[in-house]
Amino acid sequence: MGAEIPKQFLPLAGVPLLVRTVKAFVDFDASMKVVLVLPASFIELWSQMAAKHLPFVHCEVVPGGAERYFSVKNGLMALEGFDGIIGIHDGVRPLVSARLIDRCYAEASRSGAVIPVIPVVDSLREVTAEGSQHVDRSRFRAVQTPQCFQANLLRNAYEKPFSADFTDDASVVEADGRRVELIAGEHSNIKITTPEDLIWASTFFAS
Numbered sequence: 001m002g003a004e005i006p007k008q009f010l011p012l013a014g015v016p017l018l019v020r021t022v023k024a025f026v027d028f029d030a031s032m033k034v035v036l037v038l039p040a041s042f043i044e045l046w047s048q049m050a051a052k053h054l055p056f057v058h059c060e061v062v063p064g065g066a067e068r069y070f071s072v073k074n075g076l077m078a079l080e081g082f083d084g085i086i087g088i089h090d091g092v093r094p095l096v097s098a099r100l101i102d103r104c105y106a107e108a109s110r111s112g113a114v115i116p117v118i119p120v121v122d123s124l125r126e127v128t129a130e131g132s133q134h135v136d137r138s139r140f141r142a143v144q145t146p147q148c149f150q151a152n153l154l155r156n157a158y159e160k161p162f163s164a165d166f167t168d169d170a171s172v173v174e175a176d177g178r179r180v181e182l183i184a185g186e187h188s189n190i191k192i193t194t195p196e197d198l199i200w201a202s203t204f205f206a207s
Contacts, residue, residue, distance in 0.1 A: 005042070009049065012192075034059045062078050072088060072158065087101070089147075096145075108149060112150045112153050115181075117183070117184070118142050
């Protein structure tokens with residue numbers, strides 16, 4: 001993003017991205033326990049933002065790790081003893097809808113592990129040693145969050161040693177031999193990564 005602070009703290013239509021993301025889940029279910037995994041040096045900044053924008057919402061905050069895997073592991077420690085469905089969501093996906101959250105949690109209650117995905121709309125090419133080649137995009141899906149899992153299933157998967165192949169929580173669960181179900185995500189549920197994404201999201205909120 002090229003900003004002076006992590007992108008989850010940047011303003012989106014006047015409100016920090018992370019505040020909007022947390023609010024999406026709190027609005028869906030006010031009783032839901034929210035655990036935020038943040039860079040340790042920015043926990044105080046979050047406290048100030050939360051006091052201003054979410055004064056009546058309690059979020060447990062834990063420091064993150066060097067990789068997503070270790071950050072999720074730290075978050076799981078804050079949920080010790082919980083035996084329901086755990087959803088893991090990117091802090092920079094503030095446009096997630098209540099309908100998608102509901103469907104992810106409901107399907108995870110039935111199947112144990114679920115992730116939202118959307119079809120790939122761009123043409124794809126695979127880079128090879130000889131150059132590149134076309135691949136059939138109909139065989140691929142782009143993965144979103146929240147990724148939802150039965151608590152004990154997720155904890156067991158995160159007992160495995162770290163691997164560079166773990167790009168998200170679904171990959172950790174699959175490495176533990178468990179099937180992950182796919183459900184339809186939403187094209188508006190973008191991960192804000194670039195300045196252009198922020199402009200698009202601001203337009204979305206304005207409309």
